[in-house]
Amino acid sequence: MSTQMWIRQIHRWLSMAFTLAVIANIVAMIMQLQAVWIGVLALVPLIPLLATGLYLFALPYLNRSNA
Numbered sequence: 001m002s003t004q005m006w007i008r009q010i011h012r013w014l015s016m017a018f019t020l021a022v023i024a025n026i027v028a029m030i031m032q033l034q035a036v037w038i039g040v041l042a043l044v045p046l047i048p049l050l051a052t053g054l055y056l057f058a059l060p061y062l063n064r065s066n067a
């Protein structure tokens with residue numbers, strides 16, 4: 001698998017981890033739980049999601065200059 005495909009797959013699976021963390025945050029909010037780690041739980045996948053997402057965004061422009 002190429003590097004591009006790896007990054008796309010990583011972005012894809014991190015999005016599921018992020019979704020679960022968002023659900024955990026909503027549940028914690030409903031249960032009125034105050035815990036910093038639940039908030040951090042969403043940030044952990046979100047930061048690499050941002051990096052890989054920006055890479056995916058830049059890909060078509062990077063490929064254009066190669067053509």
Ligand code: HEM
Pocket residue numbers: 008009011012014015016018019046049050051052053054055056057058
């Ligand atoms: C944090 C900032 C994010 C940026 C900058 C970003 C950017 C991108 C870009 C540019 C693509 C590729 C679109 C294309 O095919 O041309 C993409 C795909 C995708 N993004 Fe994100 N994204 C971000 C966060 C998220 C989040 C929070 C989720 C969901 C929880 C998500 C889920 C996905 C999925 C499922 C794909 C399709 C992957 C595939 O092609 O297999 N992204 N994103």
